[in-house]
Amino acid sequence: xxxxxxxxxxxxxxxxxxxxxxxxxxxxxxxxxxxxxxxxxxxxxxxxxxxxxxxxxxxxxxxxxxxxxxxxxxxxxxxxxxxxxxxxxxxxxxxxxxxxxxxxxxxxxxxxxxxxx
Amino acid sequence: xxxxxxxxxxxxxxxxxxxxxxxxxxxxxxxxxxxxxxxxxxxxxxxxxxxxxxxxxxxxxxxxxxxxxxxxxxxxxxxxxxxxxxxxxxxxxxxxxxxxxxxxxxxxxxxxx
Numbered sequence: 123x124x125x126x127x128x129x130x131x132x133x134x135x136x137x138x139x140x141x142x143x144x145x146x147x148x149x150x151x152x153x154x155x156x157x158x159x160x161x162x163x164x165x166x167x168x169x170x171x172x173x174x175x176x177x178x179x180x181x182x183x184x185x186x187x188x189x190x191x192x193x194x195x196x197x198x199x200x201x202x203x204x205x206x207x208x209x210x211x212x213x214x215x216x217x218x219x220x221x222x223x224x225x226x227x228x229x230x231x232x233x234x235x236x237x238x239x
Numbered sequence: 240x241x242x243x244x245x246x247x248x249x250x251x252x253x254x255x256x257x258x259x260x261x262x263x264x265x266x267x268x269x270x271x272x273x274x275x276x277x278x279x280x281x282x283x284x285x286x287x288x289x290x291x292x293x294x295x296x297x298x299x300x301x302x303x304x305x306x307x308x309x310x311x312x313x314x315x316x317x318x319x320x321x322x323x324x325x326x327x328x329x330x331x332x333x334x335x336x337x338x339x340x341x342x343x344x345x346x347x348x349x350x351x352x
Contacts, residue, residue, distance in 0.1 A: 164327055164342035165282070178339065212281060227272055228340065230282040 125149075126231035128213050134237045137203060143234045145196040145213030154196040155228065156188060157212040165212055171196060172218055203238045210235050241266050243330050245343030252318050252350055260313040260346045262328035270331035271311045272340070273302050275324045282327065286313075318350045 126147045135141050145154065153172050157165035170178035171190040179188075185207075187199040196213055214228040242265040252258050262271070270289055274282040286295045288304035288311060295302050299322065301314045311328055325347045329340040 162345075162347075164345055167339060170339075210279075227284045227287045229284065230274075232281045235279070 126213055126215055126229050128211075128231035128234050130234060131232065132235050132237075134239065135200065135203065136239050137205075139203075140199070140201045142200065143198040143211055143213075143236070145198075145231055146194055147215040147229070148194055149215060149229065150193075150217075151215035151229070152193060152218045153216045154190060155214040155216075156196070156198050157214065157230075159210045159212060159233075169198075200236070203236075205238050208236055208238045241268070241330060241341045243328060243341045243343040245328055245346055248344055248346060250346055250348045252315075252348070254319055254350055254352055255317050257317065258315050260315070260326060260328075260348075262311040262313070262330075262343055264309050264311075264330045264341070267309075268306065268330045271304050272329045272331070273311070273313055274327045274329065276327065276345070277324050285326075315348075318348075320350050320352065323348055323350045 126145060129144045133141060153170065155170050156168040158168050159165045167180050168182045169176065169188040174190045174193055185202045189197040189199060198211065210233045212233045213231040216228045244263045246261050250258060272287055273285040275285050276282050285300060286302040288295065288302060291304065291306040293304045299316045302311060304311045313326060315322060325345045327345045328343045331340055
């Protein structure tokens with residue numbers, strides 16, 4: 123199984139709503155990532171979890187709150203978002219080596235397309 | 240911060256033709272990745288290049304890595320319409336913390352009959 127599964131595929135929310143994006147992988151990867159991608163732009167790293175601990179936060183606004191309940195699951199909690207947060211949110215996972223570095227390619231999920239009204 | 244430059248950003252080519260996409264990066268790295276993205280879809284891993292001189296081929300695509308020149312190429316042979324997509328290179332900076340891939344801006348490839 124080389125899949126990263128993301129739900130929902132599409133999400134429309136108002137600026138006062140609270141919602142969550144979910145990501146799951148069963149490849150035994152111990153690093154999981156959230157990326158944000160705007161149209162016709164490259165992905166931008168948001169968060170990295172390594173062994174269920176947050177290792178990178180790319181100065182993401184607090185209205186985005188990541189959570190890694192276990193080694194297979196990664197959530198992104200959304201609250202009080204702005205219309206400019208509308209984007210494709212991509213989850214990825216990878217293996218981790220002894221030194222804590224990514225040892226290979228990132229496997230990306232299909233993404234959750236978020237629209238904030 | 241590591242910079243990754245891809246060119247061209249837009250490529251329109253006729254079926255059957257050959258072309259090369261270039262990916263230059265600014266500091267030392269031993270790892271380079273090529274991804275393909277179809278409109279509205281996620282990123283599909285094409286190649287992982289882990290050492291100087293690495294060359295990998297899959298169908299009509301061939302990728303190479305020259306770490307001394309800090310250059311990777313993605314060569315397209317006898318293009319077909321199905322190759323139309325956006326191609327990203329991404330570099331894993333040496334000594335960088337886990338998962339910090341630096342992406343190029345992408346090359347939007349259109350193959351026409």
